[in-house]
Amino acid sequence: MEVTSSSPDTTRPGRGADWLSASELRLLEIICDTFFPSLTPPPGASPATVMYYQSKASDLHLALLIAETLGQENEESQADFHRLLALLQSPATGLLLAGKFGAFNELTQEQREKYLLAMAHSSLAQLRQGYQVLKRLSGFLFFATPDPHGHNPSWEALDYQAAEPPPSVPRPLKPYEITQDSILECDAVVIGSGAGGGVVAGELALAGKNVIVLEKGGYHSEADFTLQEAQSMSDLYLKSGSLTTKDVGVAILAGSTLGGGTIVNWDTSFRTPPAILSEWEETSGLKDVFTGPTLQQSFSAIEQRISINTANSAHNRQNQLLFDGAKTLGYHADSLRRNAVGCEQRCGTCGFGCRYGCKQSTLKTYLQDAYEQGARIIVHCSAERILLEQNKAVGVKAIVKDPETGKHHQVTIHARTVIVAAGTLHSPAILLRSGLTNQHIGQHLHLHPTTTIAGHYPDKVYPWQGVMQSAYSDEFGHLHGSYGYKLEVPPTHPGLLGMGTAWHGARDYRKTMAKIAHLATFIILTRDKGEGKITLDRHGEPVIEYVTSVFDRQHLLHGMRQAARIHFAAGATEVVSIQSKRSQLSRQQIDADSKRAWNTFDRQLERNGLGVNRLIVYSAHQMGTCRMGNDPTQSVTDAHSQVHGIQGLFVCDGSVFPAASGVNPMLSIMGLAHQAAQYIKITL
Structure with missing residues (x-):
């Protein structure tokens, strides 16, 4: 594998909408208003229904919101979008897709709808991809975006109730502030704060180690959770929830906030099934790592700390329908275990953060433990690369962004041990940017489609x-x-x-x-x-x-x-x-x-x-890009989640799975991270 030492350009700001020309933005407005034109309401419609049908995309400035969303993409993706808009401005494309020679903005509403449907069903992958980008973003934003008063013109007709503003409650921890270029010292630096990083940070801090946690996202707690769909996606998810595979074929939900995926997941807490653990053992060549008693002991410790139970698994109407329908057909159906207490069917917005403090995320458990033991937690901090000396990890180079001022500060952290827990998508990127050449870094990605x-x-x-x-x-x-x-x-x-x-x-x-x-x-x-x-x-x-x-x-x-x-x-x-x-x-x-x-x-x-x-x-599940194994030529990490050939460098997240877990992976990640943490304690 070719060595790379490039770093992410985290100083590149989102470009707003200015990356589109005035004519391109106007075309995008027409596209959005084709998906969502003002329509004549049904006869006898209520005032709410009249508003629902008469509202159009431009009332919510959807084109501008889409342009701002795509402004966060790299130049290659933006170039693809420029080409898509140029294609729609071509009269020949109108003839091909709508049967009318003319640019998209010259066609009637009926012809434009025919045009978009032809894109959706096209045999050309690029046209289908372009359609999905436009339709998914406009569909999400039209129904999720609130007006300046916090409401969307569709919600009343849909019988959807907006959440009240967040309560005024104390924030349980205070992130460590970086106000200038800094050099810090610690025993262990943990990159990422989700199911893997949170557990390791808590375990090491409780063992008396000096710990620093780096989190790419911000810090949000009960006082910040708006429970508004559009705002929550922007605050709590990678790429504001618009992340996809390169070809847009898979829409990916991944947490990006202090606490990671444990803040936004749906509380489902399965242990890795025994059959999968046996398969992992065979695939990896690691005896007893997955099937021995140690991992089961780690599962038990995790389950106790994050309060996994079925007492809070009462079914809402939707879950009851699945349960009853499966039972009627004679199929297996059961209640699943959840890491929540005192839910009481109050909301349904756990994907936007738990305002009531019921979800036992790493933020409420292991990260709080770490903080109370003196761990420093730095948010809005992107790890550029790992510092290596003679095949040993000695620290991390990172950039901290001040979201208020937009200023960036370089941070160098010297540490005896580095734990990469940035998630299956970003952990291999950090390893690659650090110059590691193992050919399996980034390979074997599983997504639970x-x-x-x-x-x-x-x-x-x-x-x-x-x-x-x-x-x-x-x-x-x-x-x-x-x-x-x-x-x-x-x-x-x-x-x-x-x-x-x-x-x-x-x-x-x-x-x-x-x-x-x-x-x-x-x-x-x-x-x-x-x-x-x-x-x-x-x-x-x-x-x-x-x-x-x-x-x-x-x-x-x-x-x-x-x-x-x-x-x-x-x-x-x-x-x-x-x-x-x-x-x-x-x-x-x-x-x-x-x-x-x-x-x-x-x-x-x-x-x-x-x-x-x-x-x-x-x-919503990403796994396997730094997989564990006995053979360095077939895997990235060893029995202790340590990177082959690099002393003091560990990976502790879903990327270490030898294959897909087959179940919601939170508890699998936490169990393996807990197991690795016991070894890391000894090495420090």
Whole structure:
């Protein structure tokens, strides 16, 4: 592997909208208003419904918001978007896609809708990719963006209640301030504060070690959680929740705040299944690391510290539908364990931070432990590279950004041990920027590719209310050996629903979204056998290359079919996929001719495609890019999560998994990090 010593250009500010010309921004406005024009309301509509239909994208300045979002992308992605807009300005493209010679902005609304649908269904991957960028961002922002008074013109019609402002409560810790270029000393520096980094920091600090924690995101606690979807995505997620694979084929949710993914995840707390641990042992060649008693002891310690239980797994309406529908069909269904206390079905916004302090994230547990033992926690801090001397880690070079002034300060941290816990996407990037040449760094990326089937119900479900994820089915977890999928329930708020709901025309889409209070969504979470990789762009930032394999697509397809059956068993009147082409089935069709209806729907799902940007695929689980193993030629880290050949350099996050976990990975990450921390204590 070629050695790289490049660093991410963290001083590059977001460019706002000025990277687009005036004509490009105007074209983007017309595109957004094509997705969301002002429409004539249905006869007899209520005032809220009238507002819902008459609102248009430009009322919320969607084009400007999209331009600002894409302004955070690198030059290569922005160049692709310039080319897309140039294509839409070409009259020849209008003839090809809409049957009318003319630039996009010269066409009628009807012709523009035809144009966009032709892009969505095109055989050209670049057109589908461009369509998905435009549709997903506009769909999310139209339904998630509040006006200056904190409300969105759609919410009342959707029967969606906005959260009240955050309470005025004390912040439980105070980050260490960096106001100038600085040099710091410590025993251990931990890069990242989520499920892995938080645990290691807490364990080392409690053992009396001098610890510094570096967090790329900011510090947000109960006093800061607005619970507003758009604001929360910006505050708490990588790239404001717009992160995707290079080809836009997989939408990726990853936490970027103090506490990492444990702040925004859905509390699901599975131990790694014994069969997976046995497989990891065989794959890695590491005897007893995964199957021995030590890891189980670490799981037990973690479960006690973060209060994992089922007492807080009462089902909201959406989870109850999955549970009841699966049981009706004779499928496995059970309640899952969660790291939360005192939930009481109060909100449904854990993905935006827990305002009530119920979620036992690392921020409330291990990081608080570390802070109380004197650990210094630095936020808005991006690790550039690891300092190495004679195959030994001796510190970290980082940049701290002041979000108020925009000023940047260089920080050099000298440490006896460096723990990289920046997550599966950024940990390999840090290793690569530091000049490490192991060919497996960044390889073997697993994402648990996930899609959904939605069911419409006669009564209101309110999929955004109550405990977000409490029921699951493992009926199909072993379709092919240890590979298959779980059926679970996601919390869905208007923005996420707007992003995922297929657009078949402006009025059809608005009519569909008007019924989301009646919607329940089941996710098909696959254990992927296929792999991707992390590479670096010219600024040293990670690029995610991943395409869902044919093997894994078959499991997605199987899961979509089974999720539809569970919906109908639970009482749904209609089911629909999130494919670009319409795939849906109604109870009337089943009642008329059940066998024929199911055969037609099953074929429709397959025919309408599961390929890149034909079906929206999500990932909230990233694993495997610095995998553990006995052989340095086949892995990155050893039995203790130490990087092969580099003394004092450890990786403690989901990137060390030898393969996908097959379950929500938080507890797996924490257990392995806890186990590694016991060894690190001895070495310090």
